Amino acid sequence: MKCRSLTAVAVALVAACTIEVPLDDKRCPCADDWICNPFTDTCERPTCDADVTTSNLSAQWSTSNEIFWTWDVAGQPSAFLSYELVLAESKDDLETRSGTARTFDVSTNSELGDPITSVVTRGLDPDTTYFAQLVVTDSSQCSFGSDIVARATRAEAQNSVVIFRDEPVAGGVLRPEDAGGPQVVSDGTGAHIEYVPRFHDACVPEDEDFDSVRALCGQPIKLQEMTLDVSRDEASPQLDRLNADTFGESFLEMSLSSEAPVDTLVFQIWFRLASCTTDDCRYVAGGFTLPANSGYEPIQIPLTEFRTADDVALTYEVLDVPDGEPIKEFGFSFQWHKTGTYRIDDIVIRH
Known part of the structure; x- marks a missing residue:
């Protein structure tokens, strides 16, 4: 009887407790209502609720000076404002938007002002690996960034x-x-x-x-x-x-x-x-x-x-x-x- 009483008390104590598991800096993937920071691969609380999101950024083909990108978009179409596709030769440059980072937006590709799901980036260097992130912004100025992907351009064609x-x-x-x-x-x-x-x-x-x-x-x-x-x-x-x-x-x-x-x-x-x-x-x-x-x-x-x-x-x-x-x-x-x-x-x- 004594043993059963102690066991019952232990179960009751466990049932009465809530164990807090810190989610900040947890490695991705993340729990609901958290987002993954692709630069650190850790979870963060979002600063706003995005009405438009993007996923599955992928490079479908490349030439010596161009890369063709595709992606999926979800959310409220009426809330879409614009895209921004950023390319850089390193993840550090991509995160800081400095150094080799190049931004393709409505000023370079006017179609990025529409909720499209593909674009060509031109004027790239041959035989170079580019890291890319797509950012979609909604009408409330809330931005959502895709995962980071990489693709290399081909070597300079000789003939x-x-x-x-x-x-x-x-x-x-x-x-x-x-x-x-x-x-x-x-x-x-x-x-x-x-x-x-x-x-x-x-x-x-x-x-x-x-x-x-x-x-x-x-x-x-x-x-x-x-x-x-x-x-x-x-x-x-x-x-x-x-x-x-x-x-x-x-x-x-x-x-x-x-x-x-x-x-x-x-x-x-x-x-x-x-x-x-x-x-x-x-x-x-x-x-x-x-x-x-x-x-x-x-x-x-x-x-x-x-x-x-x-x-x-x-x-x-x-x-x-x-x-x-x-x-x-x-x-x-x-x-x-x-x-x-x-x-x-x-x-x-x-x-």
Whole structure:
């Protein structure tokens, strides 16, 4: 009986006590209503209740000078204010926003003012590892930061297959050829493609009042009638063409300049191979913006990101002549602003 009484007392004492477990500085993951500090990997009390949060920041691809990021967003869409994506070459620089840290926000990528879930960061150094954190801010000025992720850019590409440099290659013809359409214009050091939508009837019809027409048009511009073999000929290995080993890291690069008052949507860029006769079999990429009133800005897209309407990715095998095919058309369609002037130059495949 004595033993049972002591046991009962002990149980009662334990049941009556509340043991405080300190959560400050606890290693992540964290309990409900706490947040993880990704720089210290410890739990902290939030200073505000974020109405919009983000997760799963990830780098989907990289080239020598660009990284394409995606993420998830949750919360109240109406409370979204803006994103800020910060990159740095070390976690210390990322945390202090100093040294090598670079901030991409609405001033560099206007689309970060919308609740999107992807963006391309450009102008990066080759062969460099970048640490990244995405911060989303809601309308009450409460900010929420993602976990930190890292991705390296690729080494500087050493070889190029030219599609346009001062002039079209491989017999290419610039179209449309009607008055006011795109032109190859000399610029003193060479030549570039220039397009002024307001001079082109297909974009801004002459019989309509200029001020009343829609601000944008999607006129495609094409380099057609090419016979561009981009695969390496073993009989001429000195040519800077692609091969099976380099294709996976190859990318399209083109320099774009916009004199338009607003950002321009780069809707589609595509390759059409010799046997392709419909739009569905073109290999297409796109869906990013060109900043307003920008000087020449190189944009890069991995060749592996080009896909047909059936989501079939471009591969080296379909380009490897003679079993594969040469490229007969390269084209692009922007949402041209009617008051803009656009210049396109140095269209190359780099590897």
